[in-house]
Amino acid sequence: MNKKDKVAGMGNLNTVPFKTRVRPYLIVAPALIITVGIMIPFVMAIWYSLTNYSFSLPNHRFIGLKNWVNVISSFKFWNALVVSVLYGVCATAVELALGMGVAMLLNHLNNRLSKILRILLIFPLMVAPVTATIVWQLMLNSSVGIIEKFLNVFGIFNFPWAASPHTALLTVVIIDVWVNTAFMILLVLAGLQSLPKSPFESAKIDGGSAWFNFVNLTLPMLKPSLYIALLFRLMAALQEYAIIFSLTKGGPGDSLMSLSLTAYQTGFRFQKFGYALPFILVLWLIINITAKQIVKKQRTAQKQAAGLE
Amino acid sequence: MNRGKKRLLYVVQNILLIIYGIFALFPLLWMFIISLKSDTQVFTTTFLFTPTLENYKEVLLQSDYIKYMFNSLIVSGGAVIVSVIAGVPAAYALARYNFHRKEDLAFQILSFKFAPEILVVLPLFMIYQKIGLYDSYFGLIWVYQLISMPLLIWVVRGYFEDISVEIEYAAQVDGYTWYQIFFKMLAPLVKPGLVSSALLAFIFSWNSFTFPLILAGTKVQPITVAITKYLGTDTAHYGQLAVAATVSAVPAMIFALCIQKHLVRGLSFGAVKG
Numbered sequence: 001m002n003k004k005d006k007v008a009g010m011g012n013l014n015t016v017p018f019k020t021r022v023r024p025y026l027i028v029a030p031a032l033i034i035t036v037g038i039m040i041p042f043v044m045a046i047w048y049s050l051t052n053y054s055f056s057l058p059n060h061r062f063i064g065l066k067n068w069v070n071v072i073s074s075f076k077f078w079n080a081l082v083v084s085v086l087y088g089v090c091a092t093a094v095e096l097a098l099g100m101g102v103a104m105l106l107n108h109l110n111n112r113l114s115k116i117l118r119i120l121l122i123f124p125l126m127v128a129p130v131t132a133t134i135v136w137q138l139m140l141n142s143s144v145g146i147i148e149k150f151l152n153v154f155g156i157f158n159f160p161w162a163a164s165p166h167t168a169l170l171t172v173v174i175i176d177v178w179v180n181t182a183f184m185i186l187l188v189l190a191g192l193q194s195l196p197k198s199p200f201e202s203a204k205i206d207g208g209s210a211w212f213n214f215v216n217l218t219l220p221m222l223k224p225s226l227y228i229a230l231l232f233r234l235m236a237a238l239q240e241y242a243i244i245f246s247l248t249k250g251g252p253g254d255s256l257m258s259l260s261l262t263a264y265q266t267g268f269r270f271q272k273f274g275y276a277l278p279f280i281l282v283l284w285l286i287i288n289i290t291a292k293q294i295v296k297k298q299r300t301a302q303k304q305a306a307g308l309e
Numbered sequence: 310m311n312r313g314k315k316r317l318l319y320v321v322q323n324i325l326l327i328i329y330g331i332f333a334l335f336p337l338l339w340m341f342i343i344s345l346k347s348d349t350q351v352f353t354t355t356f357l358f359t360p361t362l363e364n365y366k367e368v369l370l371q372s373d374y375i376k377y378m379f380n381s382l383i384v385s386g387g388a389v390i391v392s393v394i395a396g397v398p399a400a401y402a403l404a405r406y407n408f409h410r411k412e413d414l415a416f417q418i419l420s421f422k423f424a425p426e427i428l429v430v431l432p433l434f435m436i437y438q439k440i441g442l443y444d445s446y447f448g449l450i451w452v453y454q455l456i457s458m459p460l461l462i463w464v465v466r467g468y469f470e471d472i473s474v475e476i477e478y479a480a481q482v483d484g485y486t487w488y489q490i491f492f493k494m495l496a497p498l499v500k501p502g503l504v505s506s507a508l509l510a511f512i513f514s515w516n517s518f519t520f521p522l523i524l525a526g527t528k529v530q531p532i533t534v535a536i537t538k539y540l541g542t543d544t545a546h547y548g549q550l551a552v553a554a555t556v557s558a559v560p561a562m563i564f565a566l567c568i569q570k571h572l573v574r575g576l577s578f579g580a581v582k583g
Contacts, residue, residue: 041432
């Protein structure tokens with residue numbers, strides 16, 4: 001065997017010995033077996049969504065699309081869908097806007113303040129969602145929280161936060177924004193710092209306004225990074241479970257019952273396992289389709305950005 | 310723009326940054342402040358009070374909190390070790406070899422990250438009950454692979470891709486075997502990337518909530534689930550709640566400081582090379 005061929009895949013397939021050809025698969029296999037092993041339940045989920053499986057029943061049988069029809073015709077499902085989408089879109093939109101703003105300030109100022117903040121800002125991102133919820137309960141609580149004291153100054157007493165269906169979504173979105181804006185900041189900042197210098201230098205000579213440069217140069221070249229940040233955040237926010245669960249368990253009423261929480265509640269509290277699965281399978285479908293669209297957009301943006309350089 | 314205007318703009322920009330800084334950091338400071346207050350001071354004082362370590366003593370010495378932390382450590386540490394052993398070779402293969410359906414395979418691994426956790430965990434709960442993995446370290450370590458494995462493979466793959474193939478050829482010409490090249494030459498080169506993504510995977514596993522909530526009983530319960538006990542019970546002990554939160558957050562923050570240079574790359578799974 002020629003030594004050079006040992007870095008496999010470099011040679012012609014016909015001349016590479018079998019052992020070398022299968023080596024990459026063998027190397028990937030353990031990782032794949034471990035992860036695929038854990039994904040078997042996912043395939044089972046599709047099957048069980050077609051049965052009346054329940055932890056309280058001794059047996060289960062195939063009941064066709066009954067669960068699906070029942071789920072999709074229920075008010076609960078549409079409410080959950082609205083909550084999930086509203087939460088995902090609101091949290092991601094605020095994080096993206098705020099993250100971009102802060103990242104641009106950090107990049108533009110580049111003074112001592114911005115250098116210290118760049119390091120310290122990652123702290124909320126590293127806090128577990130449950131811990132973040134506790135942190136904010138300590139802030140918002142009407143007896144020990146400092147925000148209550150602050151609002152009292154303005155004559156607002158006992159702002160309900162998570163206790164009222166009208167402000168519950170606002171409260172969880174604030175917590176999500178507090179945790180995850182740093183993710184956007186870091187990604188946008190990295191994108192800003194990798195921008196090529198030359199287009200901006202020629203724009204300076206042309207004498208375009210700051211706004212003109214932002215819209216026509218910075219934004220298009222930043223877009224690929226923005227789409228990646230958007231992809232990661234939106235996919236996670238659409239299925240957010242920990243923050244809502246630890247703050248209100250989906251309440252008050254049904255005001256925070258997202259698809260994830262509804263599926264959990266139906267499956268475990270109400271013991272209707274087969275009936276719980278369509279809720280979460282629909283969410284998975286939404287996530288998958290959205291992710292594909294964003295990836296497509298990201299690729300196009302990358303090509304356009306490359307053209308600008 | 311004249312000088313005065315520029316000066317004003319600069320001041321406004323700094324103030325905006327400071328406001329965001331307060332929003333991001335003050336809640337953590339407030340948590341720490343409350344953790345040092347006695348049960349009565351929590352209600353009666355704001356910033357001026359006599360700090361006490363009573364809450365820390367109560368949570369760390371008088372309760373099972375240390376046990377839960379230990380559980381978190383075993384499960385997260387175990388998950389990262391498994392991911393490193395199985396994931397690094399996979400990352401190498403995905404970076405270096407060209408084989409049939411390579412990109413499909415890589416995306417398949419990435420897609421695990423986007424699967425809703427509840428979707429995975431509902432059927433898994435039944436299986437774990439049946440095969441006896443419910444409430445076991447092994448069971449949790451296994452399911453945590455969905456958090457740590459995609460991260461590790463994608464990030465480390467990027468670091469392998471950064472190393473030129475030429476030096477591998479050169480070493481082969483010098484007569485080194487594949488294993489020698491991998492461990493003596495490539496491993497040291499990817500080490501910074503590997504260590505940082507392993508730490509990030511550890512943080513994510515440490516913070517994981519949904520998996521252990523459903524798949525762990527009282528025996529292997531990690532800190533994130535145990536902490537909800539402090540949330541539910543009588544609400545007078547805010548100090549203890551603050552201690553529980555502080556103690557669970559500190560390890561992740563320290564690790565994050567160690568890897569801040571590699572953080573962007575890790576968080577974006579290698580997509581953005583910060």
